[in-house]
């Protein structure tokens with residue numbers, strides 16, 4: 001009887017806690033200007049959890065070019081001078097208010113001509 005009670009008490013204590021963590025968090029990326037990317041974010045347990053994205057600490061508004069898609073952030077045409085970051089994903093348990101912030105992710109955005117130049121050099125030296 002006592003053993004059963006202790007087990008039940010243990011389960012209840014664990015259920016009330018926020019012990020989720022980032023199972024996916026955004027990474028630094030090398031991207032070519034004008035291309036599409038998705039910054040990934042997810043947590044180990046999604047119960048009551050909502051996601052937000054920030055750039056330089058400011059909440060990112062959704063636009064037709066750059067928007068949150070589920071828990072991820074999608075950019076349809078990456079722009080130099082606007083999209084470098086740093087980005088962070090924020091996961092909040094709306095019931096408890098407990099919030100986790102991912103590490104920062106930066107985009108290294110190359111202009112198209114530089115990208116093609118690099119590839120031409122690469123091809124001719126092969």
Ligand SMILES: *[C@@H]1O[C@H](CO)[C@@H](O)[C@H](O)[C@H]1NC(C)=O
Nearest residue numbers: 018019020045047048093095
């Ligand atoms: C969020 O909080 C509620 C209430 O404490 C809890 O039941 C739920 O498991 C929590 N979610 C996560 C992912 O920890």
Ligand SMILES: *[C@@H]1O[C@H](CO)[C@@H](O)[C@H](O)[C@H]1NC(C)=O
Nearest residue numbers: 051059060061062068069070
């Ligand atoms: C952007 O849209 C997503 C749903 O697609 C929503 O969860 C999120 O709160 C929105 N972000 C802002 C800043 O309104």
